[in-house]
Amino acid sequence: MASLYLHIPFCKTKCCYCDFNSSAGKEALYEPYLAALEREIAGMAIEGNRGALATLFIGGGTPTVLTSAQLVHLIKQVEGLFGFTGDIEITLEANPGTVRESDLIALREGGVNRLSFGVQSFNDQELCILGRCHTCREAEQAVRAAHQAGFKNINLDLMYGLPGQDGDSWQRSLDTAISLTPKHLSLYQLTIEPATPLEGYIDTGNLSLPDEDEILEMDAVTDQFCQETGMKKYEISNYAELGFECRHNINYWRNREYFAAGAGSVSYLKGVRDKRVADPAQYIDLINRGGSAVVESEELSQEASFRETVVMGLRMTQGVSLRELYDRYTIDLKEHYGDTLSRLIGLLLLRLTEDRLHITEKGFPLANRIMAELV
Numbered sequence: 001m002a003s004l005y006l007h008i009p010f011c012k013t014k015c016c017y018c019d020f021n022s023s024a025g026k027e028a029l030y031e032p033y034l035a036a037l038e039r040e041i042a043g044m045a046i047e048g049n050r051g052a053l054a055t056l057f058i059g060g061g062t063p064t065v066l067t068s069a070q071l072v073h074l075i076k077q078v079e080g081l082f083g084f085t086g087d088i089e090i091t092l093e094a095n096p097g098t099v100r101e102s103d104l105i106a107l108r109e110g111g112v113n114r115l116s117f118g119v120q121s122f123n124d125q126e127l128c129i130l131g132r133c134h135t136c137r138e139a140e141q142a143v144r145a146a147h148q149a150g151f152k153n154i155n156l157d158l159m160y161g162l163p164g165q166d167g168d169s170w171q172r173s174l175d176t177a178i179s180l181t182p183k184h185l186s187l188y189q190l191t192i193e194p195a196t197p198l199e200g201y202i203d204t205g206n207l208s209l210p211d212e213d214e215i216l217e218m219d220a221v222t223d224q225f226c227q228e229t230g231m232k233k234y235e236i237s238n239y240a241e242l243g244f245e246c247r248h249n250i251n252y253w254r255n256r257e258y259f260a261a262g263a264g265s266v267s268y269l270k271g272v273r274d275k276r277v278a279d280p281a282q283y284i285d286l287i288n289r290g291g292s293a294v295v296e297s298e299e300l301s302q303e304a305s306f307r308e309t310v311v312m313g314l315r316m317t318q319g320v321s322l323r324e325l326y327d328r329y330t331i332d333l334k335e336h337y338g339d340t341l342s343r344l345i346g347l348l349l350l351r352l353t354e355d356r357l358h359i360t361e362k363g364f365p366l367a368n369r370i371m372a373e374l375v
């Protein structure tokens, strides 16, 4: 299965918690960036027979700062160069503050079949604290417009553990989200990234985060909500109706190959992870000079790749298959991890069945610590 990620490093405004490779106020770069992106993709496609794409993910940043005509043109270019499988999943990340119904119709007709809205909260005060460029009402309108435009597969990203948030306000955000009938939810705990304005507000005491007990309460709200709504957890932070799991991201979590293009994007092909220059102006310059935008390459050893495949696979509730791992790496998982594995199983943080290793319900809240032992 071939997968391609395209990065659009532009946003309407910069949210105060965000350390993604994105910036606002770069409208003058949109056209030259798209031209460079198409040039990079064309170079990848003619390097060899890559096979038709089964998933395409256009993320950012905020891809929907571009016009629907620009985005559809980009998708058609990719299709012409790679070809698409009949059931391709084409995901577009969208910010509710940047979409109109007419754009959504054009995107749907242009091939996008999965829309992922970065909503983050359905509470205006929380949105304001996060520096989001939309209100709760605008987010609801955008999701309804996406339904009207014919989108059947809609994801909403929401965050918990926000300054001032408690279990009740998290419950209200989840309730509003489900009333909009998404097929997929990505529920992330806020992390305070270094050198973001939000870190400054926390450090100076202007804002404070919920404590551990309040986070546990929000986790309990999430568990209860999912049981009641039939949204099934299939990855640490991802929930879906059966059949609507994100195939593009599952490919990452299986540590399979993927192509990537665009500023700051990372591809993983033939055991090599290539990272492109983050700055969009430098990216344009490098590509226009006929060169490569790759600035870092890492070739993973067989063992390093094995360990990554285990750790990333454990993010999913289905865990990893020992047989598949052996077929791929000729490494026996039980022998490889020995006492560490026995200890984590003894603590009921991992469960080993005949062929699969999973993180348990008890283990999921401690997933980062478990993974640190296995990586």
Ligand code: SF4
Pocket: 010, 011, 012, 013, 014, 015, 018, 019, 020, 022, 060, 061, 062, 095, 118
């Ligand atoms: S819209 Fe997304 S990518 Fe853009 S600044 Fe906000 S969080 Fe970052």
